[in-house]
Amino acid sequence: MNRRQAWIDIIFALILVGVSAIAVGLMSAFMGQHQFFLLLALQGIAILLGLRFLLAVRGQSWRHLGLQVLTLKDLGRALIGFVSCMGANMVLTTLVFITDTQSLKQHVDALKIIGTQLSSEIPFAGIAALMFFVGVYEEIMARGFLLARCRVALGGLWGPVLLSSFLFGLGHLYQGWIGVAQTTLFGIVLAILTVRWGTLWPAIFAHAMLNTFSLAILEQFAEQSSFSIFRF
Numbered sequence: 001m002n003r004r005q006a007w008i009d010i011i012f013a014l015i016l017v018g019v020s021a022i023a024v025g026l027m028s029a030f031m032g033q034h035q036f037f038l039l040l041a042l043q044g045i046a047i048l049l050g051l052r053f054l055l056a057v058r059g060q061s062w063r064h065l066g067l068q069v070l071t072l073k074d075l076g077r078a079l080i081g082f083v084s085c086m087g088a089n090m091v092l093t094t095l096v097f098i099t100d101t102q103s104l105k106q107h108v109d110a111l112k113i114i115g116t117q118l119s120s121e122i123p124f125a126g127i128a129a130l131m132f133f134v135g136v137y138e139e140i141m142a143r144g145f146l147l148a149r150c151r152v153a154l155g156g157l158w159g160p161v162l163l164s165s166f167l168f169g170l171g172h173l174y175q176g177w178i179g180v181a182q183t184t185l186f187g188i189v190l191a192i193l194t195v196r197w198g199t200l201w202p203a204i205f206a207h208a209m210l211n212t213f214s215l216a217i218l219e220q221f222a223e224q225s226s227f228s229i230f231r232f
Helices: 003-031 036-057 072-099 101-121 124-154 158-170 173-197 201-220
Strands: none
Touching: 003 036, 003 124, 036 124, 072 101, 072 173, 072 201, 101 173, 124 158, 124 173, 124 201, 158 173, 173 201
């Protein structure tokens, strides 16, 4: 694959995410406000199908995105990724709390709405399963497809890591600038670890743990915004 093809793939991937988001938004108007979990799942399926098509066009498979054989070592690495993201996010959240407490409160209130929608629809075990699926399709897109294409298009390490992470962050623009900053930071941490380890599984499990932990915190400490510092 050459740089031109890589840039084309990046553009098509971004279009895929945008179109799937618009489609889900339109569907939500007909399905009502209490089908958030189903809409998330449908968006994930659409993204995975679109990526499979792009890979087929390039004569590639999921292995080219880092989906190697899962090993026990990957689970330990996922824990490292989870802890690393939590630590980085605690630093970011502390800085935001000091400089712009009102924006942080608004951000947390918005996340509470998402958490309430999910927890009111399905039991926690179902939420955990859904969060794993979200981790799968978001990581395949961001640390799998986009990072791999950015490495071809830009070369080096930091350019691809930063660009793919920023694009991932923009996908969470609905959470405001704090959400974009958080997810971009998570993306940087997980991208570096993915490049280092050469497999996508640790990022997938770390992502799922972050999402599930976030929902649990939002549910248990709904009145304490300082605890609700993660993202979905």
